[in-house]
Each structure stands twice: as structure tokens, then as C-alpha cells.
Amino acid sequence: MSGKTLFDEPAETEPAAKPAGKKSAAAPLAAPAAATGDAGRKRVSAQDMATRQRDISVSEFFTKNRHLLGFDSPLKALLTAVKEAVDNSLDACEEAGILPEITVELAQTGENRWRMIVEDNGPGIVEAQIGKVFGKLLYGSKFHKLSQSRGQQGIGISAAGMYGQLTTGKPMRIVSRTGKKADAHEFVLSMNTAENRPDIHSKEVIAWERDGKPVDHGTRVEIEMEAKYQKGQRSVDMYLKLSAIANPHLELHYKAPASGDAPAENVTYARATKHLPPAVEEIKPHPHGVELGRLIMMLKDTTCRSLSGFLQEEFSRVGPKVVEEICKTSKLSEKAYPTRIAREEAAALHDAIQKTKISAPSTACISPIGEELVLSGLKKEIEADFYVATTRPPAVYRGNPFQIEVGIAYGKPGGVGLELTDTGRIEKRKDTKALSEELVGAADEPIRVLRFANRVPLLHQQAACAVTKAVIATNWKAYGLQQPKGALPLGPMAVFVHIASVWVPFTSESKEAIASYPEIQKELRLALMECGRKLGMYIRKGKRLKAEYDKRNYIEMYIPHIGIALQEILDLSDPERDKTVGTLEGVLHKSRKF
């Protein structure tokens, strides 16, 4: 972009900014006297500064900081845009109770130009909202409610459109229809970044068809942008594959472009279940997670006319008994008028809330994948020798319920996996196709960490993520793996980690890594240890099996020779010899543990 090689040395005369010293020398009296070691230095007064202070529009802010949104390189930009669009489609389908069917298409339009098209069968968006949903940052329905969703900030898809517009000058194209009785609308729109509002170029009613059939409901997003397409660990392809693991109810069609030696192909990830994840409920904030400042604000804004009503209406898990205890501890009347509670009283109230036992938050607001589906997802996509999964009970950080799930797939296809058969024999596993090379490393490579937040795969910023930190902090040596100091353990293994929460604390707006809240770290550690212990048992058993297998090999290697020797010594017939060898083998195997 910046074309460094094109720069040559400054040669051309140009209207450069005046040297700083001059201005100061011309107006030295204007500057108030102050101790400064640099005579003749330009002196800017508070008044000068005041004239330059002004508002920064949130879209200007993010245009300049587009790496915060995941648009720092053309390669990453394509992934981020697809991710934002697919996440929105999944959220909308689930909220509307529709089994999601999503099509993703990437079409190259120039040397570094791609058009992304994502189409879903979701509930659609009403005409009046389309502009704001796609053409305004910090606008949406998910921010203000406490329930699990992929999107939460009201930034993502508008940011993708903003990036497209910034790099190509082209607006987004949106088609949406909310049902058979409604029209399908096509919008062409861009964002006015100085004012953070949509700029609608055209809108019209169209006949929307897919494969020659009218589309009843759904949304289609097209964005052209400066981008680069490449397969690999952090590609759109990998994101979609992992999304299919974490969303077994999703039917996904992907028109993958050609890349390098790989030809273009149409990939379909069929859905593995026809059941949507359980619907999540919206909850009220839990009293233990409310900061004093927030409490004061809530007291001021409430329409409730008594403290008792306020506590029961505005929070979850508060009933008359809890109110009684809180009021007793804080020495406030249950009938106190909330808006008249002074700051000091509010502080006492806050203290009392913290000291009162209150039931843990309802977890109907979060929807973990579940041990069974984590296991079947891993088994579907990763060929391994050993699988284990665990779903921790829900916990809470800053009042937000969350739940951690961990799954492990260990041992490579075609590896030296051994298993104990029903007949008590140790068999080598049959070699299987290495479907999962890209997901499980080799024996001397660091293990692969597959991170998910609210069912969305996280592909970037691995080192900055609480998940990676927790995996590194776990003592894998105790479970039979090698682990360099302060690093990921080595081995043919993939660890799947999922955090489900009403509010995932991402380290940036691009939602690539999870912040290290202590409560989250603790749950991650416990879940990893739980799976690690089972893995350790398997690995130790594997080592024993290996030793047994070697011994059995010795028996099987030498017994025929013993047979021949016995035949010669005892003058046995061939059938007699074979029978003796068989008996001997049986006796020897029976005398063993396996």
C-alpha cells in the first residue's frame, strides 16, 4: 500500500510547514513567561489548544483504527468481513427459530479486490432499519440485553461495509425480505463516517430469486473490498470449517475460490442435527455484579417507587427475603423512594448487596454446546485415538454468567494408536485417512488450540487470549505430554475450548481474543485439568499397552521357533506341533493382564 520502494529522496521543492521557531520569534510576547530551557521554541497557549479541541465521530475513530476491528491486512479483512456477516445470519436465524442455511461466496474482482456475498434464510430486516443496521456503527439490538449472542457490539457488519467503502470507494448492496407477504428490498448504501450515519444511494423493491425460485425471507449482503484470499490456518475456509463443528445445526454452502494448486470448488457442510440450540432467555443483571456507580444510576433512572420494588424489578434472583436482608444490613427502609437515596446510602446499599447471599444467576441466558455435541463435533472433523470433553457448571464474572467447555482429541490418524479388543487382544488401529492434519499437529509440534466464543471460531491473536494462557499454565507433564517452559505442550493433539457468555470480554472490537478475567481463568484451568486427567490415564494406559504389545510381539516371534525345537525333541507331527504352539500361546497370554 504505502509503496515504500517508490519513495525517493526529497528533491522537489514543496510548500513545507514553517519551522516551529519562526512563529515563536515573531510573537514572543504572546506567550506567558514560563521556565523553559529552549529559547525560541514555539509556545502554544491553552487558548490555542482550546480552538483545536473537538468531537471525534465514532466512525472516524474506527476508520483510523481499523486494525481494532480486524481490518489491518487484506488477508485478515476478508476473514473478518465473512465472519461478521455469518455471525449475524446465525444470530438472526436462531433468534427467529429458523434452522440456518447460509451461502458464502467469494468472487475476485481485481488484483487485490474481492466481493464477499453472504446470503441467509433468516427472518430478514424491516425496511426502515436496513440503513442503520448496515450504515451506522454502535447500533443494534444485542448490546443492551443480557443473553448469549455472537454479535454484541453493534459494530461488526457496518465496519465491514466501512472498510469496503474506504478501500474501494464502493457502497454495500443489501437485499432483505421479512416474509411472503412483504416485498424484497434492495438497498445500495454507504456510511457517512464524519457523522456516523447511513447514506442511502438507492432503494427499490425487487423480485428476489435463488436458483429460479422466489426467496421468502432472508438477507443478502454484498461488500467489495481490498482483500487477499489464501487457504490455511487463518483462512475463511478454516473459519467456516470450525463454524460447522461448533454449529451442528448449520447448513453451509461455500463457493471456495481457486488458490494456488487448489481449484475452485463448491463445499457443503451438511447439518448434523435438525435441532436448534435451546433458545436463550434474556436476564436482568445479577445484584452481585453491579458496580456502585451503576447502582446509583439505576436508582436515579428507575420508575419503581420503593426500594423493595426496585430491587425485585431491576435485578434477577431477588425476592422478598433477599430484599429484607439487604435492607436490614444497609439500614434502609424497604419503602424508601429510590430516586431519593443519597450517595452515601447507595454505598451502604451496595455493601449490603455484596454481603447478602443471593442465588447464582439463572443460566437460561447461556447455551453451551454440551459434552455430547462437543465430542461428536470433534469426532466428525478430527480423526484421533482418544476423545474427551467436559462442560463446566456456569460461573460468573462481573455479574455476567459464563460457561466453559473443553474437548481434547489426541493421537494422529495413521499413528501408532493401540487398542484393547473385546477378545482381550491388543490390536494396532487401522490407518485412517488423515482428514485432520491441519487440526492436529505432529508429535513434536505444539498442540493445536481451537478457540470458540459463543460458537464463533477465533483464529487470530492466539497469544493474547486467556484461553491460550490457561492452556500454557496447565501442567501437561503431569498428564504425560512434553511441555517446554512457558509454552504450549507438544504432541499430536487438538484442544477445543468454548466460552459461552451473555457478554464475552474480548480484548478488542475485532473479537479475536478473550480478556483474562480471574474468574474466567479459573474455570478454564479447572476444565482443562478435568480433561487432562482423563487424557493422562489414557496416555499411561497407552504406554502400558505399548509395553505389553512389545512383549506379545516377542512371544509371537519366538513361539514358532520353540514349536520347531519341541517337534524335533519330542518327535511331534506337524498338527501336534501347531496344537502345542497354540496352547502355549494361549497359556502365555492368559498369564498376562491384558
Place this chain on the structure above:
Amino acid sequence: MSGKTLFDEPAETEPAAKPAGKKSAAAPLAAPAAATGDAGRKRVSAQDMATRQRDISVSEFFTKNRHLLGFDSPLKALLTAVKEAVDNSLDACEEAGILPEITVELAQTGENRWRMIVEDNGPGIVEAQIGKVFGKLLYGSKFHKLSQSRGQQGIGISAAGMYGQLTTGKPMRIVSRTGKKADAHEFVLSMNTAENRPDIHSKEVIAWERDGKPVDHGTRVEIEMEAKYQKGQRSVDMYLKLSAIANPHLELHYKAPASGDAPAENVTYARATKHLPPAVEEIKPHPHGVELGRLIMMLKDTTCRSLSGFLQEEFSRVGPKVVEEICKTSKLSEKAYPTRIAREEAAALHDAIQKTKISAPSTACISPIGEELVLSGLKKEIEADFYVATTRPPAVYRGNPFQIEVGIAYGKPGGVGLELTDTGRIEKRKDTKALSEELVGAADEPIRVLRFANRVPLLHQQAACAVTKAVIATNWKAYGLQQPKGALPLGPMAVFVHIASVWVPFTSESKEAIASYPEIQKELRLALMECGRKLGMYIRKGKRLKAEYDKRNYIEMYIPHIGIALQEILDLSDPERDKTVGTLEGVLHKSRKF
């Protein structure tokens, strides 16, 4: 905070949200028919969703995401708040040409409560701006200009106040005076987070004194917050110490609280130079860094009436010759009216700009520390055996000029450092006080990486930072250090890395780590290699010196015995023996290289 231990099992009956299924069963006809596997599931229509879509205020957004701003734990919150206040003070002083003198005070006000007080001798803030500067996010003077400053986003100090208010319910207190002729104003204010605007509780004119003398100009910020104080690698103490290294013109007074065994103390970092860093100039954007979308917007917004004027006025490094070439390549007239240039023409113009050679951006907008000051800063604070520093020439990412500086301090005080004296002898370095234990690790520990951006020390998110990635990616084995695969090298060493830029691409609003733009990675790599090569020479020489030193030790060990033997054989007197020994020693040493 969340008091997990206080939760008991749900026991109390409470007005829980109704199960999702019920609502749907009651109104099945309202939902449009669609393929869904889950009968009876709640069905939300596009119309329902629309009623919930709404604006999110930027301060609501950051309240919920306060970890993005560096306020995720009480320990980090205190550091972030101090950092934002001190950074603002330094920026203001430098812009006004005042040698900065800053006082930082931390006072404990409760179990987990601290009041931070930062006072400077800067130019002050005019009365009308105080509310917005401290009580509104995304407001300031630094965002819209292209010149190096510590603050750049218009978020920091208001966010600190917002955090204080959120956790304690208490407003900020600001005192500011712009000069002898102006009044000193005291403001007590908080932020209205729903509307992102200041809420001024009181303002009055006061007689502002410090140590019994009137204060002529400056600003004082007081914020009370939930916080935790602790000494160590990521403490306020360390931040201030490192700030003194990177800002030798700063005079800093720090009232450090007691902590553990350490008593409270008043620390002063005296300034090492009376010269302010060279004043930075503001520049116009460089044409090579302008994206197409931005160019289109600039063409639309300009007041220039010809393309030629537009290019020369709105960009840096563009003179008549460059205009001529750009217009020729893009087939546009120099006299074309900018606002009438169509999108396709703008694309041609953008292409032409990229293809035209244009002088590299002026670097008067950035102010590196300089090799000399980096070295003296390192020497002042870190006792080591070997120092090296380099300042790379300026480079550009996305049109933003930046400059990388690297310094290395190697070898621990009191270690086995050897040096060649002027007389050609190898001497052991004298043991010195271990001032720098906390900055330089032991021989078998990872080296310390000291990261700075625009002279601000970065203490958090080391793993996520482009600097750390570049240090890890450097092959330190080639320079004589041990280095585990994919990790920091081991050794008694500190690496100082500074990036100076008109716009530092931080990975989050908390400004803790730098994003990995390829151009920045490249410059980091080159600077590290430059210093690394010199370090390698020193380490190899050290190994030779060590070998020589050992040999010399042997000579000195055995020569007296040879002397005694010669004395017996040749029947020498004691003075003759000593003389012979001396001569022998001289001959032997002369015959060596050192």
C-alpha cells in the same frame, strides 16, 4: 466483586422470566411459516427485532467493555489512570514549550479504594473546555492532527474518570489555571454515560497554592476509584521509572505509598536534560497512504477549485511536477473541478498516485529519542557490561511516518564481566550495586523487553505486541545467546524498543500493545539485527577474553613457582628472582594478543 462464594443454590422463589416455549404456543399464528425442526420454539419476527434495535452510546459501550480501556482489574486500573493523566500532562507541557514538572500521589481511602492525584505545571485548560476534556469520550485535539503525541484518541482521561465514577460513585475533581492573569478554576464533574456528555456538579474560582506559593499555570486531576496498589514489574512505580528513562526532560515527584515491607517514600526523578524534545510539526497526509475511499471523501469535501490545487494543498510532498505526472498518468486535467470528479476517475487518480514517485513524508512530525539519549537513559537506570543503541531512519505504514529505536543493555552488575584495560590487561569489572535487578533478568531467564510508544512505557499485553513478536522472531543464537524455539532468548539482558509515530496502531484503546503491520515488523527486525550484530561481536570477544583471562590466570599461578625453581637452580637473590619473574610475565603477556 462477583462474590461467587456467596452464591448458594437457587432456593428462593422469584419472578423468573417465562419459559420461551409458552409465548410461542400462545401465538403460533403470528409467526410466519418456515422450516424449523423445533416445534413450539419461540419465533421472533423481523418486526419484533426492529423494535429492539437502537443506538449505543460510546460511553455505554466502553463502560461495558472497560477492559478495552485498561480497566479490567483494580491493579491495572490504577496504573492506567496514572498513565493517562501523566501522558496528558507531558503532551500539554511539550506542546506549550514548558519543561514538565509533574507530581503523582496515590492515597488510600478504603480497603480497595485509592485516590490518584496528578498535578502538572502545564499550560492549563481554558474554563469552557474542562467539562468536555474530562467528561466526554472521543473528544480532544490530538485525533485530527498528524503529529506525534502520547494521547491520540480523546478517550484516556475521561475513561479514567468514568471508571472512578462507576466503581465509587464519586465525581472527578479538576483544578486548572492557564496563566497569572487568569483565575484558577475548580471543577467537580462526572460523565453522563447514556449521553456521553459532562455533568458538572460544581465549578468555582479558587486560590490555588502549592507549598504555600500560588500556582501560575497547570492542571490537577483527582480521581477516586476501586483499585489495588502493588509494587513490581507492572506497577505504577515501574511505569514512572521507565517514563523517566524515556523522558529525560521530565522532573517527576512521586509520593509512593507503603506496600508490604516497603515504607511510603517520596521519590524524585530529577531531569537529566533541560532541553525539551524538538517540537514536532503537524503534517498533511502523504498521498501514498490515502485509501481510495478517503480520497473520494477528500475530493468531495475540499474547498480547492482545481485538482492541482487540491493535490498540493491537502497532501504533503506534492509540488507542481508531481501534480503533472499524476494528472498525466490518470488522464485527468490539472484544472478539473475536484467535487465533480466521478468515482471511476477517482479510482484512476488513486492508481496514478500509487504509481508516481513522491518524496518520503517529512519526518518533522515525529521525534525519536535518539541513540545518544537512549544509551544514556539505559546507562542511568541499568548497570550493565555492554550497551548499544540504534535509531532507524523513518519509514511509513498506511501513510503514517514512524521510526523505530532499539537499545540493548547486556550483562549483569556484579557478574563476570571482563574488560580490556588501556594498558592491555584484562581486568574483572568491579562489582557495582545491583540497581537494575528488576530490569535485567538472570542468565537463565528470558531477557526483559522494555517497550515504549511515543515515549510511553507499555507494561501490559507483552505477548500480543508486535515488539515482542519481532524480538522472538530474531535469531539470537547467531549473536551468542541461547533461545528456545518460538520464545524470548535467555540471558542477563534488557532490550529497549521505542516506536515513535504520528499514529501508533495500538491493538486496543488501552494502548498496551502495538499491532503487527508488516512495515513496522520489518523496521523492528532490522533495528534488532543491527544491535544484535554488535552484541554478538561483544559476546564473542567476551568469550575470547574469558579464554585469555583463564590462560593469564594459569601464567600467574605457575610463574611464582618457576621463579622459585630458577632461584634454586641459578642461586638468585630474592630481588633477582622477582625481577626475573616480572620480566618473564611481561614477555609472556606481550606474546599474547591482548
